[in-house]
Amino acid sequence: MFPLQAEGLEQSFSSSMLLEVSPSQPSASREISFSFPADVVEGSERATVTVGGDILGPSISGLGSLIKLPSGCGEQNMINFAPNIFVLQYLSAVGRADPETTTRATDFMRKGYEGELSYQRDDGSFSAFGDRDSSGSTWLSAFVLRCFLQACPFISIDPHVLRRAAFWLRAQQGEDGRYLEPGRVIHSELQGGLDGPVSLTAYVLIALLEDSHIRAEYGGQVSSALIFLETRLALGVSSNYSLSLLCYALALSNSSTAETALSQLIGRAEMRDGVPMWSASDAGVSSSWQPLSADIEMLSYVLLTQHKLGLIADGIKIMKWLGTQRNHLGGYGTTQDTVVALQALSTFAAGRSHDIDLVVTVETDDSTPGVSFNVNQENNLLHQSQEIETMEILSLHVSAEGRGLALIQCARSSLNIITLSSAVIALLPQLNVFYNIRSEGAARRRGRRNAEDHEAFHLNVELLDPEMNSAQLLICSSLSESLGVNSTGMVLLEVGLLSGFALKQNGLQTDDLIKKVETQPGKVILYLDSMTAEEKCFTIPLVLEYKVGKVQEASVVIYSYYEPRQRTMRTYRSEWRGNMSTCTLCGEDCDQCRPHGTDDGSIFSSGGHNLLMSSSYPALLLLLFITVFIV
Template sequence: MPYGCGEQNTVLFAPNIYVLDYLNETQQLTQEIKTKAIAYLNTGYQRQLNYKHRDGSYSTFGDKPGRNHANTWLTAFVLKSFAQARKYIFIDEVHITQALLWLSQQQKDNGCFRSSGSLLNNAMKGGVEDEVTLSAYITIALLEMSLPVTHPVVRNALFCLDTAWKSARGGAGGSHVYTKALLAYAFALAGNQDTKKEILKSLDEEAVKEEDPVHWTRPQKPSVSVALWYQPQAPSAEVEMTAYVLLAYLTTEPAPTQEDLTAAMLIVKWLTKQQNSHGGFSSTQDTVVALHALSKYGSATFTRAKKAAQVTIHSSGTFSTKFQVNNNNQLLLQRVTLPTVPGDYTVKVTGGGCVYLQTSLKYSVLPREEEFPFTVVVQTLPGTCEDPKAHTSFQISLNISYTGSRSESNMAIADVKMVSGFIPLKPTVKMLERSVHVSRTEVSNNHVLIYLDKVSNQTVNLSFTVQQDIPIRDLKPAVVKVYDYYEKDEFAVAKYSAPCSTDYGNA
């Protein structure tokens, strides 16, 4: 996935802190891993400063004239990440004090925080409770950066959350599951175990319990198809809210009880099923929060194996392979390619210790004609090969609108693959950023990526020019994919061809 904005950059920064914390706490940190993680932190730190405003706040695409107001929740996230990274890399103290001052200026008399900028993922919104949800998020950030509960900003923020929970508990409209998950973790960090337990009890009544795994879902989520070989990942917001509940169970002084760890284990079972083959999740914030929660669970349950575990995988035919997992190599990712798919394989584990085994099946399919939640119409100008210039240059025009179940999409990406032998004319791509709908553009690996703030049922028209780089015969169509960055199951694909794709003169 692309990482071209200030929110997406956080996924390249924060998880390194959680990895270092986990390996430190479990005494597994090697110099090699430490050097690599610190290099990533330094790079992420410098990159994040590109999105800083003069007043110390941060926004999704930086301090652009007339656009992208400072973003409250992104500033809170960057602030706590920088504060947590201080023990590993140099962070200019000015970047922390400025961001904290700016956030304190957004706090209202009732202790809640006013919103600035937009939530790119509208699944995180709790309706009328947006202010409470945002305030809980900011309170968590302040407590995670180790500010005491007596700090004026934190104290007032906790008053806001306490008032909100008492109101919700009293039956004044209930409370959104996402908001409850944030509240549970915020009160856990503040050391208010009674309120935390009360909220967790309420959340338990709303949990989805499928055999062993436990997770939380949100109302009116988009329906997705399930096939024999394809099990869709859970939406980003559901991974995130479930991870917050896990963090709430694990945040107990002096340590989580056996009862807490039992409840946590059932959540971990579900979360690990949502991980992709690279170790991340569906999107950005869910990856950050889930990895934080899983690393915390790993620290709480870590024990050194007394003997090695042996994993044997064999097929109904002649294939057989073995993996050894012991204290010396348990951080090593071991892989094997299965020779035949589909096929019957058996896994057997002997010995002692904890082993995580994942299978990943990847395959390509031609785009199918089906109903998509986006409408994408792609045209080339000129549309035919009659114009002599069409052999070497043409314009790609996109008409995009959202026709899904919501009033509008989250931030969306239009990914335009180039026809073989053609490259985009970069100045014409850059000009797209003048549109009120486009936040950023990138040219990467023969693709043009266009970031759209959101897409509604109002059609957005975008066009840029491509030119021939290498003459190629018998050109095949290329694919355009438009997808919701936070609900990747909401997408649309369309194909386009070069005007002279079947003309010999193009060779």
């Protein structure tokens, strides 16, 4: 079926909260609100409230689609693999590994594992695009090895695959213990400037410490890497991101310097409601309700470090904060922040009881009946959802009554004796809002001069379509000077197509810059190795597959994969196609567009109106599809 474009640009917003109850305070309530922007497309608004009684519940429900970003390279494919490990580890730890969830998670893992093997090179290493890359990647090989080792208790992993990857990693270690990267570091934060060797070495060391057999076999490499990291800590590590990785690597190594590293990192932070935050450059970053992906990663490594060091009480507020930052799918912004955050949450939250019996009520206003949810020990992993009526300003009152979840805290006394206490956290209500905005309104609100000053990339789009059946898109882009860096990590260029058009067969070839071309309905995605200040231009040849009248504009977005908020968007349109009615395409009297006509039913209007096909029954089916898509 031909996918018509919904009007405007799709947007979403999620806001979560943790309601806490205890024997002394058996009820709790919170307020949450959201205002739709002035340029919202009327009729596109939709809002749901979801409630779960387990901090991992949203992610368990969302397994298989935790993020919306494309997953067409060796690292991104791991989003289909790694989160399932932590879910199964968590469910096993709390005694809730039911057959349905276990089967679902292991099926995802097997598919992700089989897909990842296509990115393993002949020398045993892994890279973003496998043998098409000039070299394996130390970073990606360590990431895959780490996840494969963790998955061994749940699915069958070929030991030969593990040994080859570990053997290749050994060859990438320098004489002073640091690990070197012969390939591309597609994660820009791991490039780390002068601290790059610290973050990469810590990342590899974490992988080698995941398995006792690997740790023993490569004991010399582990010791050498640890000495390098401890030495660099003593000399000073300026990057907060590198220091967060270093903290966890030292904690896993049982290094006596782990608490020193953690104290240094926390000492640099600004405490906000008990949660450490590190100021980072917001150059080229668009405004969003979501935190920066690097912030999620850093706090996740801090939480993992605190758990390893037994500093459980210190980590409770970080756990709560991480639990409330997820999107409506149960993940975060990218592969890495989703994977490490779910590992941190599952590890930290495993030591708690499940005595829960709560009634949650969500009220919008006095005139509308509230929505109630019952959350108990039997359904607390279930993510219950209810659509609510939308209005210009959504104001929700959420309340909970009953028994909550007891989190077992371990507090280390001055005598180094572990004591147990019980702190109570409760359930996770979440408001999810979906809507479209008119793209021309977004452009006006942003302003061309302001956009060029603050956006991450320069982007120009020009459409050449003098003929009916073909067109060309000319796209030129470069890295904005405002970012203050010479190059990025992996960049995705998502090219929305005008209704009726598709990429010409073999129209784009891969090269050193364009690593992969992926087509989706109404969209072409280019995986770019990186972007620099030097302008790069792309010509995208298009062919008309369906005749369409009143064609709407389409958008082109370029963004950094590991920080999607570093993005630039432009729209383009065809004036003459946008003004052309369906009758122009099928005759003056429009007979061919009517149900009793004789045409093949391939004439549409992309504005959601005048949908005309060769019979009334197919027309009804298409109309229903469009309604579901837009709302």
